[in-house]
Amino acid sequence: MTISTELELQSFVLLRLGERRFAVSASQIAELVAPSRVFRFPHRTPKLEGVILRRGRIVPVCDVSEMLLGKRLTSRRFYLIAARNYGAQREWVAMPVTGECELINAEMMAAVESDAPHVAGWLSHDGEVIEVLNLDTLTPGPEHALAESAARQTPEAQS
Amino acid sequence: MRLAAPVKASPAKTEQIILFRVSGQLFAVSSSSVQEVRSADSMSGAATNISAPGLRKVRHVLRRGDRSLFIVNGAMHFGLHAAEGALLFVLRKTRTALMIDGIEKMTTMTRLQALPLSFCHEERQWYRGLTALDQTVVPVVHPEGFLSPAELALLDAALSEADKTTGEDLEGTSSAE
Numbered sequence: 001m002t003i004s005t006e007l008e009l010q011s012f013v014l015l016r017l018g019e020r021r022f023a024v025s026a027s028q029i030a031e032l033v034a035p036s037r038v039f040r041f042p043h044r045t046p047k048l049e050g051v052i053l054r055r056g057r058i059v060p061v062c063d064v065s066e067m068l069l070g071k072r073l074t075s076r077r078f079y080l081i082a083a084r085n086y087g088a089q090r091e092w093v094a095m096p097v098t099g100e101c102e103l104i105n106a107e108m109m110a111a112v113e114s115d116a117p118h119v120a121g122w123l124s125h126d127g128e129v130i131e132v133l134n135l136d137t138l139t140p141g142p143e144h145a146l147a148e149s150a151a152r153q154t155p156e157a158q159s
Numbered sequence: 160m161r162l163a164a165p166v167k168a169s170p171a172k173t174e175q176i177i178l179f180r181v182s183g184q185l186f187a188v189s190s191s192s193v194q195e196v197r198s199a200d201s202m203s204g205a206a207t208n209i210s211a212p213g214l215r216k217v218r219h220v221l222r223r224g225d226r227s228l229f230i231v232n233g234a235m236h237f238g239l240h241a242a243e244g245a246l247l248f249v250l251r252k253t254r255t256a257l258m259i260d261g262i263e264k265m266t267t268m269t270r271l272q273a274l275p276l277s278f279c280h281e282e283r284q285w286y287r288g289l290t291a292l293d294q295t296v297v298p299v300v301h302p303e304g305f306l307s308p309a310e311l312a313l314l315d316a317a318l319s320e321a322d323k324t325t326g327e328d329l330e331g332t333s334s335a336e
């Protein structure tokens with residue numbers, strides 16, 4: 001008797017940030033583009049560098065390296081443009097990455113409670129265990145602003 | 160057989176804007192939102208000092224009849240390097256006179272794109288959106304975004320406090336006489 005295990009393979013894009021690799025569900029990726037001019041203007045949202053113009057759209061540039069690696073990247077070769085959900089709305093976000101990206105098929109293990117909020121799951125590839133990123137928690141959005149303002153108010157309320 | 164009349168392409172909705180600089184940074188404002196443009200020097204005699212706690216961007220107020228216009232330092236509002244503004248925009252339907260470095264030009268925008276939702280802090284009050292002009296991206300300011308209702312309340316309180324002090328000083332002077 002043979003037992004066949006049906007693997008639920010999904011497509012992921014592997015991206016490189018410094019020495020580490022991360023994965024994002026391929027269904028969220030729009031394109032990988034060469035760095036273009038970043039337009040900067042005053043704002044108060046951390047992690048956002050500015051915006052780039054892409055196919056007539058204005059796309060925010062979000063540097064996630066500090067959150068994932070603990071340091072900012074000095075070299076960047078591409079922008080990975082991915083869709084980020086804001087409730088029912090979807091918008092593009094550009095993330096600077098340091099190397100070329102790779103499309104793979106793999107089975108994802110779901111994240112557990114103890115994992116960081118930005119971890120959607122894990123996958124194994126080339127003998128490496130790779131974090132699958134949850135862009136909705138990794139990149140800023142209205143829910144982050146609400147959480148930050150709640151955190152600011154809590155100590156005041158307690159005092 | 161008659162052919163259907165060709166559908167006329169409706170002209171793109173355009174809006175006249177003024178491009179201006181604050182601390183070297185380019186911004187845009189709808190020209191219909193600007194009631195007056197004055198040189199900062201011309202206002203220096205008419206403006207009086209005001210100090211509201213925690214609100215460093217407003218140092219002067221202009222009295223016009225029973226109306227007070229608060230002069231907002233654009234550089235401080237946006238957190239840019241402090242600069243002495245040369246021009247004032249009196250913004251229509253607001254109590255704000257915005258101090259800026261200078262006007263770049265007047266132009267027309269054909270498309271205002273909403274500020275991406277990733278921008279989730281005060282800038283959502285500051286800007287109506289972004290527009291792409293000549294291969295550059297310019298934030299279009301919200302005239303009501305320079306002073307929040309809470310800030311206006313603080314300034315009104317500071318103003319009435321200053322008026323009270325002035326009134327008491329005058330009373331003191333006249334009784335001494």
